[in-house]
Every structure is written in C-alpha cells, then in structure tokens.
Amino acid sequence: MMSGDRLVLQPIRRLEGTVALPGSKSLSNRALLLAALARGETRVEHALDSDDTRVMVAALRQLGVGIAGELAEGTLRVAGCGGPLPGGEHTLFLGNAGTAMRPLAAVLAGSRGRYTLEGVPRMHERPIGDLVDGLRALGAQVEYRGRDGYPPLLIAGRGLAGGLARISGTTSSQFLSALLMAAPLAAADVTVEIADRLVSWPYVRMTVALMERFGVTVEAEPPRFRTAAGQTYRSPGRFWVEGDASSASYFLAGAAITGGSVKVEGVGRTSLQGDAQFAALLERMGAKVRWAEESIEVRGGGLPLRALDADLGEMPDAAMTLAVAALFADGPTTLRGIGNWRVKETDRMAAVAAELEKLGAGVTAGEDQLTVRPPKRIRGAEIDTYDDHRMAMAFSLAACGAEPVVILDPGCVAKTFPDYFQVLAGLTVPRPVA
Numbered sequence: 001m002m003s004g005d006r007l008v009l010q011p012i013r014r015l016e017g018t019v020a021l022p023g024s025k026s027l028s029n030r031a032l033l034l035a036a037l038a039r040g041e042t043r044v045e046h047a048l049d050s051d052d053t054r055v056m057v058a059a060l061r062q063l064g065v066g067i068a069g070e071l072a073e074g075t076l077r078v079a080g081c082g083g084p085l086p087g088g089e090h091t092l093f094l095g096n097a098g099t100a101m102r103p104l105a106a107v108l109a110g111s112r113g114r115y116t117l118e119g120v121p122r123m124h125e126r127p128i129g130d131l132v133d134g135l136r137a138l139g140a141q142v143e144y145r146g147r148d149g150y151p152p153l154l155i156a157g158r159g160l161a162g163g164l165a166r167i168s169g170t171t172s173s174q175f176l177s178a179l180l181m182a183a184p185l186a187a188a189d190v191t192v193e194i195a196d197r198l199v200s201w202p203y204v205r206m207t208v209a210l211m212e213r214f215g216v217t218v219e220a221e222p223p224r225f226r227t228a229a230g231q232t233y234r235s236p237g238r239f240w241v242e243g244d245a246s247s248a249s250y251f252l253a254g255a256a257i258t259g260g261s262v263k264v265e266g267v268g269r270t271s272l273q274g275d276a277q278f279a280a281l282l283e284r285m286g287a288k289v290r291w292a293e294e295s296i297e298v299r300g301g302g303l304p305l306r307a308l309d310a311d312l313g314e315m316p317d318a319a320m321t322l323a324v325a326a327l328f329a330d331g332p333t334t335l336r337g338i339g340n341w342r343v344k345e346t347d348r349m350a351a352v353a354a355e356l357e358k359l360g361a362g363v364t365a366g367e368d369q370l371t372v373r374p375p376k377r378i379r380g381a382e383i384d385t386y387d388d389h390r391m392a393m394a395f396s397l398a399a400c401g402a403e404p405v406v407i408l409d410p411g412c413v414a415k416t417f418p419d420y421f422q423v424l425a426g427l428t429v430p431r432p433v434a
Contacts (some may be wrong), residue, residue, distance in 0.1 A: 005410075006408050010431070011404060013258065013432070014429040015400075016260045024245065024273060027210070027242060028053045028241050030181070030206070030207060031044050032056050033056065033107065034210060034214045037181075039083075039233065042235040043077050043238045044078060044241065046242075047076055049418070052416060056100045060078075063092075080233070090115050093119065095120055096345055098174055110185030114157065116152060122345065127172075130167045130171055131178055138162060138190060139158075140160060141155070142154070160187065163189075168194070170199060170339070173203045181211065184232065201222070213239065214233045217231065242294075243266020245271055245273035245276040250397060250424070251264055254400060255287070256285060260299075268294040269291040269292065278315055279296050281310060282298055285307075285308060286300075288300075305329045308322070312338055316337075317390055319341075323352050323370060331373075333372050334371045336369045337368060345390070346388045348388065348390075352370065358382075359378050359398050359405075360378055380404050383407050384408055389417065
C-alpha cells in the first residue's frame, strides 16, 4: 500500500512473469549526447524516460540542439551539430545525474562558450577532480565555483588542444568515458592513460562501442586509450537503446530468492552492459539461468541461496541487489571491489550497511568490500532510501521474507524507473494471509 512518502510491501511469496525493461540510463544519455555531436539526424528509440534523461534532454535543448519528440513517447529525433555544441553563455542545472554532468563538462570544454554546470547539493559532494585534471591537461579552462574537486563548475569553452591526459580510474569510470566522448573535438590526437586501477571497465567498453556506432574509433589498449584527430561523429540513422541491466537485477534476484520464474526482455547475452552478467552470479547461488540474444530468464532453485565471495567491481549498481539477496543465503556473502559506492547518489556503503542491519543482518564494511551475515529471520523494517533510486529498488527484495517492509520515499525511483513498484506488483504472488 502506497501513501505519499511511504510504501508498505507485503510479504512476497513468489515472483512470476515477464518484464519489458525500460531503456538503459547509461546508454540513453550517451546516445543522446553523441547524436547531438554527430553529423545528420539520429532517431533514438527506446530511450529511458526518467529524471536523469530529462536532465540531459533539457540541457541539450537549452544549448541549442534540435530535439523533436518527447521521452514519454519513446522516440527522439536529434538534429546533430556535426561537431562541437553551439556556443553562448549558459547555466545548466543537472540535478544528481552523473551521466549528464561528467560527459557534458568534457564536451562543453571542447566547444566554444561560457558554461556553468551545477546540480543538487549531493551532486556538489560527488568528486569530479580527476575529470577536471584530465581536461586541463588537454588544454581546457575549467574553474571550481565552490570546493576544489567538486561541482559546480565554470567552463570557458575554447576547444581542446589534445595531447596526453593521465588520470586516476579508481573513483569513477565516467571520467574516462567523458574524456573519450569529447576527444574527437580536439585539434590533435588525444591519449588518456589510467595511472592506477580502472573501476567499472564494462561502462568504458560501452562508451567505446557507442562511439564506434557513431563513426569514431578509439584505440583501446588499457591502461591507454588513443583517439586520432580528424574524426567526426556520424549519425547511424537509428539507435535503439537496450534495456537497463541494472533494473533487470531486481526481478531476476527476486525469482532466485522466491523460487519463481522471471524473464526480462531487452537485454541478453550480447548486452553492452556489465550488469547483464549479474545473472551468472545468481546461477552460482543456485538459480537456473536461460540466456537469449535479447532476454534473460531466471528460475529459482529454492532457498537458501548459496553464499558467495565475489568481485563486483564491474557491476557496482547490481552489487546492491546482491547485498540484499545475501539476506537469503546459507552463510556470509562478501562483495569486493565496491569502494566507489561511497561517491554515488549517496554513500551507498554506509547506507546499505545501515539498512541491512535494520533487517537483522550482521554487516562488516571495509574500504572496498562489504560482508553480509544473514539473520535467522528477516525482520520487518522501515527502509530509508537516502534519495537514492537503487536503495529503494534493491531493498524492495527484503519483502521476500516473512514480514512486511516499508520503503520510505518510494518516489525516488523516478531517477531511472518511475513505475518500478507497479511492475514489481504485477509480478508478485503474495503470501497467503494467516
């Protein structure tokens, strides 16, 4: 039962059915930006209608990019600029959308104009220093308008010279992706070198693949990435956004936990998204998985799930789903490679640990890992969501226990999946009332 700022989830007996996934947020915002930079018109289909994509569309329109259609209609026609975005002086409000703030900062540094980029208070707490250092190395003029290393930013766009940028890759792969997407705007070749360890490599692989779809080749030989000068983005004509693999994880995990059967459509074995491999973790935990080109089906093998010790560095969003699924395992589950949880929409390391403990779990958080010791019985609890869409969706799975769970501020799912709870309800077979 939903009442304004709280949603009561009654105990879920089983999840059964098929889900047509909404489009991927990461793919949607990347495709919209590349379409804006490309020569020719691009028809972007199945783009996600959410807070983050609306922020990107609004920013591009404010900058002068012609975009016909609305996200709610499922298709946008983007009239590409055939190069840098239009100039001028603009203040862009980008909410808490990292997939808009980071790449737009890089692309606008390669354009000609004066741009202020700002967001909600949490965005001003999310680091961006590694990206700014990289842009400055390529000739950009970027200033911090508040605390050094964090938005808001003032960009005096005058084009990028090119050259070599050495940056850290341990905080976010979005910094590397942003530099790569802006690289074709530079006057000379651009080489980006990761000075340490790169997190979330599949997202960079996704970026490189999309750039190739839009006609630009990146020589990717980690830790070095080189983009030759003289390349121009070209519209592929039509670009279909595959389903969001992070969102798929909740339904697939729910099937594994409850012994149900759920098929997600729109993402499959050929997905560009690293989170699509989450289903392989469920298989290790005892579920049965059927892979197809554009779908994944999971059948639960019965409780308890088998405990895991796994590196989730390539799927940090889906790692939150695993943390909640660990409540139903036969022993402690350890998630590794998740240190960058701390700089997401909230400090997810602290938030996940706090909410799991409410449910009765024992939790040990380290610098880069989290161990979850399942309770004998999952307690009912009110789950704080910290204005973080993935906290709300991941912790909905706690209702697969024997007691009701209350999700506070359920509307925060609008960031990526506005009708998540309606879709979940459509799959739910409730437990019988005693």
